[in-house]
Amino acid sequence: MSAPERRGLAVVGGGRMGEALLAGIVRRGGPGDVVVCERSAERGAELAERYGVDLVDLPGAAARARVVLLAVKPQDVDGLLGRLAGHLDSDHLVVSVAAGVTTARIEAALAPGVPVVRVMPNTPALVEEGMSVLSAGAHAADEHLDEAERLLAAVGRVRRVPEAQQDAVTALSGSGPAYFFYLVEAMVDAGVALGLSPELSTDLIVQTALGAAVMLRDSGQDAQALRAAVSSPNGTTVAAIAELDRHDVRAAMAAAVAAAHARSLELGAPRD
Numbered sequence: 001m002s003a004p005e006r007r008g009l010a011v012v013g014g015g016r017m018g019e020a021l022l023a024g025i026v027r028r029g030g031p032g033d034v035v036v037c038e039r040s041a042e043r044g045a046e047l048a049e050r051y052g053v054d055l056v057d058l059p060g061a062a063a064r065a066r067v068v069l070l071a072v073k074p075q076d077v078d079g080l081l082g083r084l085a086g087h088l089d090s091d092h093l094v095v096s097v098a099a100g101v102t103t104a105r106i107e108a109a110l111a112p113g114v115p116v117v118r119v120m121p122n123t124p125a126l127v128e129e130g131m132s133v134l135s136a137g138a139h140a141a142d143e144h145l146d147e148a149e150r151l152l153a154a155v156g157r158v159r160r161v162p163e164a165q166q167d168a169v170t171a172l173s174g175s176g177p178a179y180f181f182y183l184v185e186a187m188v189d190a191g192v193a194l195g196l197s198p199e200l201s202t203d204l205i206v207q208t209a210l211g212a213a214v215m216l217r218d219s220g221q222d223a224q225a226l227r228a229a230v231s232s233p234n235g236t237t238v239a240a241i242a243e244l245d246r247h248d249v250r251a252a253m254a255a256a257v258a259a260a261h262a263r264s265l266e267l268g269a270p271r272d
């Protein structure tokens with residue numbers, strides 16, 4: 001008997017990241033061949049209704065989809081694979097976004113030869129400004145990377161790295177949106193402390209963040225040059241940056257990224 005013709009995509013795990021990817025992919029290509037599988041029945045029903053996709057169980061996900069995208073927490077990956085493995089074969093493509101979890105660990109839980117691609121996306125995928133970084137597992141050929149790239153390209157930019165770099169990528173672009181949100185929280189609070197309303201302070205900072213990001217992307221100048229252009233001699237910006245240096249904000253950022261990297265490695269360590 002020949003293998004069944006499978007098409008489409010199953011998103012397994014419809015939490016914050018699963019939904020961000022689902023939303024972007026459906027917005028681009030429509031709900032067509034997309035299904036969702038979610039442990040929480042209530043959450044699953046909410047996603048099915050919101051995006052017009054079918055809600056399926058794990059066997060249903062494997063039966064309907066060629067690409068099975070795992071978006072559960074790293075701690076839940078092993079349990080999930082234990083229930084899913086028997087339904088997957090080498091005609092599937094497994095795409096995992098779980099931080100830290102290596103392709104070798106996923107492959108070990110699956111039938112021999114099932115291709116696995118590890119991806120580190122980020123939540124701006126929700127607004128089609130995601131950064132997704134792909135690595136091939138042992139059985140993933142270029143065609144599998146191309147397929148994963150086409151999928152993720154619907155929600156933003158895509159790059160490829162050797163898997164050894166994925167924990168560093170996770171610490172930078174995976175967690176990175178949170179670092180910018182943290183800065184925005186601090187800047188809005190600082191504006192409020194100076195007497196601005198929270199609404200005005202937020203508006204000023206969000207537009208400033210957006211403008212700065214577009215300049216970083218489009219101006220052809222690097223961050224240091226752009227910062228120099230804001231910093232009038234003996235002016236306000238120089239006074240502000242001196243305070244950031246005095247509080248060693250660069251060292252704090254380096255320590256934060258190193259902590260995220262270490263945690264990604266920890267999450268990837270095989271379970272007992």
Ligand SMILES: NC(=O)C1=CN([C@@H]2O[C@H](COP(=O)(O)OP(=O)(O)OC[C@H]3O[C@@H](n4cnc5c(N)ncnc54)[C@H](O)[C@@H]3O)[C@@H](O)[C@H]2O)C=CC1
Pocket residue numbers: 012013014015016017018037038039040043071072073074076079080097098099100120121122123174175
């Ligand atoms: N949140 C983020 O910014 C990013 C998250 N990731 C990765 O994405 C994965 C998910 O993270 P979040 O969405 O933040 O977590 P989350 O906790 O919001 O979502 C996980 C979802 O998976 C569901 N789930 C758990 N076991 C399941 C199973 N056996 N079958 C079906 N559904 C199941 C849960 O009910 C939950 O809705 C993690 O591995 C994380 O490392 C990667 C990049 C960025």
Ligand SMILES: O=C(O)[C@@H]1CCC=N1
Pocket residue numbers: 099170174175
């Ligand atoms: O915080 C986490 O573990 C996930 C992975 C990268 C962003 N969120």
